[in-house]
Amino acid sequence: MSKEIGKVLGTADAQPLDFWIATPPEQLVQLDDVVLVRRDAGNEGKVTLYGIVDQVIARHEGARLDTDVFLAADGVLPLTHSVKAHVTVTRVEPETFVPPLPGEAVFRATGDDRSKALFFDGMTRKFPLGLSRDGEPVYGNFEFLDGSRGAHINISGISGVATKTTYATFLLYGIFQSDLLGAEAANTHALIFNVKGEDLLFLDKANVNLKPEQSALYAKLGLRPGAFPDVSIYAPVKKDQIEMIADTGKRGAGVTAFCWSIEEFCRQRYLRYLFTEADDETNQISFVAERVEQQLAREVPRVDTFEDLAAYIALSLDTWAGGYTAGTRAAFERRLQSAIPRVGYLIRGNVANQYDHTINWQRSQLTVIDIHNLHDRAKRFVIGVVLRRMFEDKEQRGSRTPLAFVVLDELNKYAPREGRSPIKEVILDMAERGRSLGVILIGAEQTASQIERRVVANSSFRVVGRLDLAEAQNNEYAFLPATSRARAGILKPGTIIVSQPEIPTPLLVQFPFPAWATRFEEAEKPAAKRNPIPK
Amino acid sequence: MKLRLDPWPADYEAPIQLDDDAPAIGATVDHTVESATWHAIAPEPATATACYFVDGVRRVEARVMGSFDGILTHGLMGSLSAGFVKAEGPRARFGDIIVNRYLILGKGQRETMLDYAPHSTTDNTPNAVLGELQSLMRTAETRMAEHAAGKGGCVFVDGPSYRATGAQDVVGVIKRIFEAYVSDDRFALVETLRRGGRTPLFSIADGVYDRYSCFLRLADPRPIDHPLAGIVRVEIGAAVGLQRARELASLAASLLPRFASTSQRDPRAPQNLLPGGALEQEMRRRLGDPVLLRRGIEKSLHEQRDR
Numbered sequence: 001m002s003k004e005i006g007k008v009l010g011t012a013d014a015q016p017l018d019f020w021i022a023t024p025p026e027q028l029v030q031l032d033d034v035v036l037v038r039r040d041a042g043n044e045g046k047v048t049l050y051g052i053v054d055q056v057i058a059r060h061e062g063a064r065l066d067t068d069v070f071l072a073a074d075g076v077l078p079l080t081h082s083v084k085a086h087v088t089v090t091r092v093e094p095e096t097f098v099p100p101l102p103g104e105a106v107f108r109a110t111g112d113d114r115s116k117a118l119f120f121d122g123m124t125r126k127f128p129l130g131l132s133r134d135g136e137p138v139y140g141n142f143e144f145l146d147g148s149r150g151a152h153i154n155i156s157g158i159s160g161v162a163t164k165t166t167y168a169t170f171l172l173y174g175i176f177q178s179d180l181l182g183a184e185a186a187n188t189h190a191l192i193f194n195v196k197g198e199d200l201l202f203l204d205k206a207n208v209n210l211k212p213e214q215s216a217l218y219a220k221l222g223l224r225p226g227a228f229p230d231v232s233i234y235a236p237v238k239k240d241q242i243e244m245i246a247d248t249g250k251r252g253a254g255v256t257a258f259c260w261s262i263e264e265f266c267r268q269r270y271l272r273y274l275f276t277e278a279d280d281e282t283n284q285i286s287f288v289a290e291r292v293e294q295q296l297a298r299e300v301p302r303v304d305t306f307e308d309l310a311a312y313i314a315l316s317l318d319t320w321a322g323g324y325t326a327g328t329r330a331a332f333e334r335r336l337q338s339a340i341p342r343v344g345y346l347i348r349g350n351v352a353n354q355y356d357h358t359i360n361w362q363r364s365q366l367t368v369i370d371i372h373n374l375h376d377r378a379k380r381f382v383i384g385v386v387l388r389r390m391f392e393d394k395e396q397r398g399s400r401t402p403l404a405f406v407v408l409d410e411l412n413k414y415a416p417r418e419g420r421s422p423i424k425e426v427i428l429d430m431a432e433r434g435r436s437l438g439v440i441l442i443g444a445e446q447t448a449s450q451i452e453r454r455v456v457a458n459s460s461f462r463v464v465g466r467l468d469l470a471e472a473q474n475n476e477y478a479f480l481p482a483t484s485r486a487r488a489g490i491l492k493p494g495t496i497i498v499s500q501p502e503i504p505t506p507l508l509v510q511f512p513f514p515a516w517a518t519r520f521e522e523a524e525k526p527a528a529k530r531n532p533i534p535k
Numbered sequence: 536m537k538l539r540l541d542p543w544p545a546d547y548e549a550p551i552q553l554d555d556d557a558p559a560i561g562a563t564v565d566h567t568v569e570s571a572t573w574h575a576i577a578p579e580p581a582t583a584t585a586c587y588f589v590d591g592v593r594r595v596e597a598r599v600m601g602s603f604d605g606i607l608t609h610g611l612m613g614s615l616s617a618g619f620v621k622a623e624g625p626r627a628r629f630g631d632i633i634v635n636r637y638l639i640l641g642k643g644q645r646e647t648m649l650d651y652a653p654h655s656t657t658d659n660t661p662n663a664v665l666g667e668l669q670s671l672m673r674t675a676e677t678r679m680a681e682h683a684a685g686k687g688g689c690v691f692v693d694g695p696s697y698r699a700t701g702a703q704d705v706v707g708v709i710k711r712i713f714e715a716y717v718s719d720d721r722f723a724l725v726e727t728l729r730r731g732g733r734t735p736l737f738s739i740a741d742g743v744y745d746r747y748s749c750f751l752r753l754a755d756p757r758p759i760d761h762p763l764a765g766i767v768r769v770e771i772g773a774a775v776g777l778q779r780a781r782e783l784a785s786l787a788a789s790l791l792p793r794f795a796s797t798s799q800r801d802p803r804a805p806q807n808l809l810p811g812g813a814l815e816q817e818m819r820r821r822l823g824d825p826v827l828l829r830r831g832i833e834k835s836l837h838e839q840r841d842r
Contacts, residue, residue: 062813065800076794077809078620078627078817 002107005029008037009084010102016049017089019099021106025081029056031483032133032508034109034117035087037100044096050109050117052505054483055086088481088505090117110136119502128174128221129498130509137221138509140461142180144501147400150460151435154411154451155444155496156476157465163493164444164465165199166518168192168407169228170511171442175405176365177223187402191361191390193383194370195409201251201370203516204231205523210515217512225515230365234258236374236382237357239345244357247373250520258346258369260385261354262309265347266296273384274339274377275332276421284328285335286422288321292332295320304349310336342375346382361390361404376413383414384423391430391439400438406430411445415452424452431458448476462499464506466491480506539761544802562741566717569736569749569781573721578731581789583624585688588794588810591617591676591696592818593668596636596828598661603644609661610640612651612832613668616818617675619683619690620810622794627810631682634821637671639664649835673699680705689786693811698744698772706783707746707770708791710806712763716748726762728752733788736780738773745773747780751788753795754805765805767791 006023008014019037023029033053041047060069061082071077087106093116100106107113114136115121125146126139144150153171155164172190175181181188194200206227218225235246237257246257260270271293275285292313303309313320313336317329351357361367369386371379387406394404408414408427415427430441431454441459448456449471456462462479464472467488471477477485479499484506488497494513499506517523566573593615601608618632638651641659656667676696683690684702692700697707715722717737724734733751748770756764769787771780795805801812 062816068800071809072627073625074793075622075625075627078622078629078813080629 002036002110002113004105005033005035005108006085006106008100008102008104008106012084014099014102016092016097016099018051019049019087019089021085021087023083023085025058025083027083029053029083029085029108030133031056031487033085034114034132035106036109036113036117037104037106039098039100039104041096041098044094044098047096047098048093048116049089049100050091050093050113051087051089052117052507053085054088054481054505056083057085058083090504091119118507122502125180127171127178127180128223129500129507130170130496130511131217131220133508133510135217135220138498138507140498140500141502142175144460145175145440146403147435147438147440150501151440152431152459153440153442153461153463154448154456154459155442155463155465156448156467156471157444157446157463157491157496158468159196159446163491163496165407165409166514167463167465167496167511168409168442168444169200169203169514169516172366172405172407173228173515174221174223176228181402184402186365188365188404189362189402190366190405190407191386192366192368192407193386193409194368194372195379196372198249198251198370198372198520199518200368201233201248201255202518202520202523203228203366203368204233204254205517207513207515207517207522209522210513214513215515218515221512225512227516228366231368232256232360232364232366233368233370234359235370236346236378237348244351248370249373251370255370257357258359259351259357260347261351262303262306262347262349263300264354264358265309266300268385268389269293269297270347270381270385271296272422273381273388274343275335276377276380276384276423284324285332288317288324288328288332291321292317306344306347307340308349309347310340310344339377343378343381346378359386359389361386362393380414380421380423383408384426387423387426387430391426391434391437394437394439400436403438403440405440405442407442407444409444411443411455412447412450415443415455417450417452428452428454431455447471447474449474451476460501462506464488464491464497464499465495466493484508540757540759540764542757542760542764542798542804562739564716564737564739566721566735566737568738568747568777573717573724573735575724575728575732576735576785576788577729578733578789578792579785581793582786584786584790585621585623585686586790586794586810587619587621587630587680587683587686587688587690588693588808588814589617589619589676589680589683589690589696590693590811590814590818591615591672591679592815592822593672594819594822594825595665595668596825597832599638599640601640601644601646603642606642606659608640608642608644609659609664610638610644610646611661611664611668612636612638612648614822614828615668615672615675616822617672617679618814618818619679620814621683621688622810623688627813629814629817631679632814632818632821633675633679634818634823635671635675637668639667639671649831689783689790691787691791691808695770697770698746701772701774703775703779704783705772706787708787708808709768709770710803712750712766712768725750725752725766728766730755730765731788731792733769733784736777736784739770740773747771747773747777747784749784751784751791753792753808754797765795767806 006021009022012020036050060079072079109117123141125142129138129140215225233255235248237259238245238247244257246255301312415424469489472485497506596612599610614636616634619630636651637654639654645653673696677699680692690705697705734749736747754765794808798804801807
């Protein structure tokens with residue numbers, strides 16, 4: 001049963017959508033507490049207002065001077081404590097918008113009351129977002145993610161606290177491991193780009209450092225902790241080596257080396273993804289690239305290496321792109337040349353069994369593509385090509401389900417606010433049409449203010465990890481009330497603020513330690529006890 | 536004549552000091568009860584004693600007039616509150632606080648209205664009914680002092696209400712000095728007292744209530760203040776015996792300066808002690824909003840007329 005924690009106070013205006021409550025000092029009321037208050041509304045019957053505590057204020061009552069506190073501490077002046085909390089109403093049931101009356105008892109909402117307050121009761125399909133401060137599950141409405149009413153998740157937060165990608169993988173884990181997808185689970189796919197470090201290369205290994213209390217948190221969310229069961233890991237082929245060896249760090253076994261054939265590169269017109277710098281719009285290079293693509297697609301040149309291909313293009317450029325100035329052609333050539341050492345080895349002529357080295361995002365439930373070792377231009381190329389392939393595959397399929405999830409960090413690089421580039425177009429396309437095509441983008445970036453507005457605007461779920469306080473003042477975070485913005489500056493790893501369409505106030509959510517390994521050491525077999533005798 | 540300031544605000548004289556320090560006409564004063572010589576007694580180190588501060592407030596919500604058997608009758612509807620603060624160690628807190636409301640009528644008349652308890656006085660003047668409210672408050676203070684007494688601490692009562700208690704550990708604190716009690720040359724000692732210092736006890740026998748008393752300095756005055764600023768007079772019932780009275784007077788001298796208020800906190804500093812000031816504020820809060828109470832009375836009278 002919900003427990004009384006205070007009363008609606010009458011010294012501040014109580015309104016249908018927000019009000020203050022006074023709480024006895026011994027009653028510990030904290031931010032994010034879910035509360036409810038009932039009110040008799042005459043003919044309308046009983047109205048219940050559900051809400052979330054978003055401010056808590058304590059004062060000395062009866063003190064008039066700041067120094068009264070010293071007198072109170074000396075035992076000379078009798079002062080009493082007053083603790084009040086501000087409640088933002090999330091739901092009114094039935095929808096009779098009346099203010100709660102001062103003096104009405106306010107209860108901490110638990111069980112069904114809590115579910116109602118946070119709209120969990122109306123979510124026919126829900127996925128775990130994490131746990132609230134009081135250790136209760138927090139859910140998201142899957143209808144706002146799978147495209148039926150909305151789609152996409154956008155995660156902002158400063159880097160270095162390993163929160164963004166960890167949370168993105170946690171969300172995927174919850175979506176895949178709960179019964180949410182039903183029969184479609186097997187055909188639902190996710191694609192993760194590992195852009196930094198090797199965090200995501202061990203998703204298929206259970207985390208040996210997972211403590212029992214963390215496992216209990218998974219259980220609370222209805223999940224069984226463990227590794228991702230069905231994972232394919234791709235890494236680029238090693239540079240300067242004829243053999244197809246995956247260029248990975250500590251992760252050795254079970255990694256597929258990927259590259260593209262010159263045939264596919266030409267036929268599928270991938271050249272443009274070598275020219276993705278945002279400044280390209282200011283010159284004619286992209287038009288030259290398009291011309292060249294056309295020619296290459298018409299007749300694939302018989303060359304063995306990308307270097308040869310580049311030379312062939314250079315020779316033909318005067319004919320293919322004769323309409324452009326010599327300066328433009330020279331610029332194009334320069335860039336093409338500089339791509340050779342950076343990207344060239346990923347595009348190869350005669351690969352014996354090319355199919356084994358092609359990224360197939362439908363092979364496993366989860367596909368991890370490691371690009372962290374690649375040069376920035378190569379990263380863009382891989383992301384651009386893979387995403388376009390996936391998008392085209394989904395377009396051909398023509399149905400929204402089974403869904404395809406894409407996890408991409410550093411969106412600020414690939415979909416910056418300013419400028420135009422082929423890769424940005426793919427991401428924008430995904431953000432705008434992905435909802436109907438069943439391509440769900442879980443994008444992350446340090447600063448949402450530097451991302452293309454439409455990418456962020458199309459995200460139903462907005463997630464904020466620890467933010468730089470100046471960044472938190474930007475308009476992109478207008479969905480956060482002032483207190484949440486301030487809190488975003490001090491969030492610890494493992495804690496995030498989630499905003500979702502149905503709940504009018506963002507929720508502070510904690511998510512458990514990853515049950516899958518996030519680095520080599522965590523994937524190890526538990527070592528024998530090294531020091532059996534305690535110091 | 537060299538003038539010095541009486542630091543209390545001028546308008547504090549307006550509330551009638553009905554019985555605060557009525558001149559002791561015809562009282563016998565003996566200044567040798569404690570000491571044969573008249574000299575300042577320095578404070579002893581303060582002991583860890585729980586202190587109770589008892590106080591009361593009253594407020595006239597509305598004055599009423601009625602005609603009973605053709606005779607004009609004066610009356611009032613008033614509220615009073617009495618309570619105490621307990622200060623012990625590093626914590627001062629409000630103890631019990633009661634609020635009562637009365638409809639007081641002259642000429643022995645009684646009427647009930649709203650939740651104002653009927654009360655009457657034989658006199659029939661506006662001042663008499665006000666005096667009755669004051670004495671009801673004093674009675675409530677006395678009850679509160681009795682309630683606080685016997686708990687192992689020292690009870691300080693604002694004004695003369697302590698007299699009716701008969702308890703052993705109750706000290707009356709009289710904030711205003713209207714009467715010297717001792718001869719002028721002895722009274723001169725009062726002006727020279729230092730913080731915490733007191734005069735020797737003197738006895739006051741007036742046949743009504745015999746007691747011991749002494750002057751005591753709470754705080755040193757500013758140079759512009761009259762030397763009497765910061766002086767209170769404490770009273771202890773004679774019934775407790777000289778020895779106990781002496782102990783209580785010394786206890787008061789060592790304890791009270793700690794609770795003295797300062798002018799930025801209380802216009803009646805330093806005599807209006809900090810716990811007392813806070814208690815008064817709290818009691819007035821609990822009396823309720825005067826405008827609201829007044830409106831309630833008017834509404835009730837309207838309804839009576841309509842009926």
